[in-house]
Amino acid sequence: MTGRSLKGYVKIDKERCKGCALCIDFCPKGSIFLSEELNLKGYFVAAFDPSGDCTGCGHCALMCPDVAIEVARS
Numbered sequence: 001m002t003g004r005s006l007k008g009y010v011k012i013d014k015e016r017c018k019g020c021a022l023c024i025d026f027c028p029k030g031s032i033f034l035s036e037e038l039n040l041k042g043y044f045v046a047a048f049d050p051s052g053d054c055t056g057c058g059h060c061a062l063m064c065p066d067v068a069i070e071v072a073r074s
């Protein structure tokens with residue numbers, strides 16, 4: 001089956017991110033991971049994998065307590 005599906009793209013403001021991993025836990029597509037990059041506050045930040053199956057569902061942005069995530073759909 002090759003149904004058309006929405007493509008999403010996620011932008012993470014790494015200086016807002018605290019590395020809590022909630023967005024990772026709630027992404028149904030496994031499109032966010034914890035990177036090895038530290039932000040200025042010393043947290044390992046979440047990063048988006050654009051090669052995955054992100055649908056732009058927005059769960060990650062809803063869950064982020066620090067409003068660090070923006071979701072775009074196309």
Ligand code: SF4
Nearest residue numbers: 027054056057058060
């Ligand atoms: S928009 Fe949905 S599919 Fe895309 S990264 Fe966020 S939770 Fe995952």
Ligand code: SF4
Nearest residue numbers: 017018020021023064
């Ligand atoms: S939910 Fe927000 S603060 Fe937590 S890891 Fe994801 S982007 Fe960072």
